Amino acid sequence: MTEIDPIALTQDLIRCPSVTPAEAGALDLLQGVLEELGFVCHRLPFQEDGTDRVDNLYARLGTAAPNLCFAGHTDVVPVGQAASWSTDPFAATVRDGMLIGRGASDMKGAIAAWVAAVSHRLASVGPVSGSISLLITGDEEGPSVNGTKKMLPALAELGERIDHCITGEPTNPTALGTMMKIGRRGSLNGYITARGVQGHTGYPHLADNAAHRLTRMLASLVDWRIDEGSDHFEPSVLSVTRVEVDNEATNVVPALATARFNIRYNDLHTGASLEDALRVRLTEAAGDGADFDLDIVVSGESFLTPPGLLSDLLVEACEAVTGNRPELSTTGGTSDSRFIKDYCPVVDFGLVGKTMHQVDERVETADITSLRDIYVQVIDRYFEKAAS
Secondary structure: OOOOOHHHHHHHHHOOOOEOOOOOOHHHHHHHHHHHOOOEEEEOOEOOOOOOOEOOEEEEEOOOOOEEEEEEEOOEOOOOOHHHOOOOOOOOEEEOOEEEOOOHHHHHHHHHHHHHHHHHHHHHOOOOOOEEEEEEEOOOOOOOOOOHHHHHHHHHHOOOOOOEEEEOOOOEOOOOOOEEEOEEOEEEEEEEEEEOEOEEOOOHHHOEOHHHHHHHHHHHHHOOOOOOOOOOOOOOEEEEEEEEOOOOOOOEEOOEEEEEEEEEEOOOOOHHHHHHHHHHHHHHHHOOOOEEEEEEEEEEOOEEOOOOHHHHHHHHHHHHHHOOOOEEEOOOOOOOHHHHOOOOOEEEOOOEOOOOOOOOOEEEHHHHHHHHHHHHHHHHHHHHHHHO
């Protein structure tokens, strides 16, 4: 069996302009490669009312337990100002040892590295004593409602069980092998609408300034020390992301003011507990007779996969390949692991994320090859332990 070149496969995937929710041939390409390796593939398209149709792919090699899964996404963010790129964002240009292209880091390079690792295992050792699978969505960079979130229960209904999962998000800040994510903070978005009574600025006692009430409410949020952190998480943080008062006049007290904020929270809280605390805090800050609405949307709860089998295997593999001992971190944004954690232990580990979502997103070609080698060691050691 011919081994797959992870750099060439990364280039082929980048050349599919799969900006969310477009599939653009990326899943077709990946399915073809996996079927040649012997994987059984299932396409899982989903669509909710008012949302775009999203195509997804689940592929499995083997039928026995345990099932070691790789989770990822072929969709990418828009290129932004294409003229600002030094090359066509979807040309997958290699220059001075760097592969440049949208999705190189986040996360087509990691998908290619995993597939290449499987091909190496099959060519050099043979099948594993269990199963290897891939859970690939086209909806991670978008709303995340028609991708992994729907795939998991659908697969469970089909009798599929995943025992452990590695999500290939770019977790390393500057050098490969320096960081993995064993958990993620929760993310809560809050939307405040403050109402008052419009009036003349020269007679403020006859009006109720919605902007003033909103300002007091936001000051209360900004001053809030939510917690001091926990064993594996940094302190929770709140950021005001938008403030708006639709009032072009200079002498009118506004009757309506709105704001938006985000909280990245640790495992000391749930979305529900934070919402309760927010309503008490904002009501006190708004003052007597305040008329306001607070709408809360939780995009993912915090979670932690305690250090154990997966993190140990990745630490051993990183040290063997790169000489680096990765930090076990929970920093950064969310990933689809927030859905996977309800089904099995999951750890995020992929390429260097320094340029993800940026103009000239890029990754060292040597890192793609090294990530393939890390994944090879994880696969080998995982199934060695499973057989023992």
